[in-house]
Amino acid sequence: MPELPEVETVKIGLQRLLPKRVVSNAVHDTDKSFPNAPADVQQFLIGARVIAVTRRAKVLMIELSTNYSLVIHLKMTGQLVFVADQPAAKASGLNELRFGAGHPNESLVGHLPDRSTRVTLSFEDGSHLYFNDQRKFGWMRLMPTTEIPNLDFFKKVGPEPLSVDFNWQQLHERLLRRKNTNIKAALLDQTVVAGIGNIYADESLWGAKIHPATIVKDIPEDKIKVLYKALTDVLKLSIEKGGSTNKNYVNAEGKRGSYMDFARVFRREGLPCPRCGTTIVKSRVAGRGTHTCPYCQPLPVAATA
DNA sequence: CACTTGACCTGTCCGC
């Protein structure tokens, strides 16, 4: 679930909440969630002050004053939820954690950490950052800030789609690296473009009227131009709406994103296409649940369903 | 090498 807009939303929240706070403790459950803790925790984490929070692709980085950083991938069900010290928050009027009625995490109020909490980062002012991850796919690691670019993932990952340097020509050139596969698999490939997942692949392909099973080399250049616009528009809209909450995703304050209220096809099978009224169907492309409008996005003749 | 499929996990939902 957390794709670029969701991770970006968490980053924006943490940028407001974390800088200048000083780490007082860190506890974790499984080594899978925090592989190099606790070996380096005492030395490089406790007493460290948060300098900045940044994002690259779907990865978050919390930069510390010790020249170390926490690098975090939320994968499918990861959450980073900040909870201010309640008495201190009341006194200062800051950052009280609230979940609205009907919120899937409503039960978390006053109950974090819960059984999905993998890491609890405590700060000297009594606040906490909880890394929750139901399915344990996500991870957090502590490493020297200067070594982050040397991670295999960062060496291979493609450009940021919302960067000012990124344009349709670059999208086209990079997609052609996967010219014999279908466009959905190519969009999901993080080495082509960073940050796109299942939701925004389906949404942008609907916007460009391209069937997800279309082979990349069969897509004409003018369609790629339209796809570039659709992709960047949908990412921007989602960031504006605080991301998509399907089940697990919440922002740094535990709040849901509302993009799903604006989704055109994703998780809308059986409902009318907002453009032509045809019933949206769900299929399987690139091993993923895939949502299309059969009228707007006809299956290319060459592709076999 | 290019590309596809399966594994990693756990909670939820659907059909019998």
Place this chain on the structure above:
DNA sequence: TGCGGACAGGTCAAGT
């Protein structure tokens, strides 16, 4: 109501 199986989807490893 209980139970097995499919499904969710980011990324890497293994397979074709």
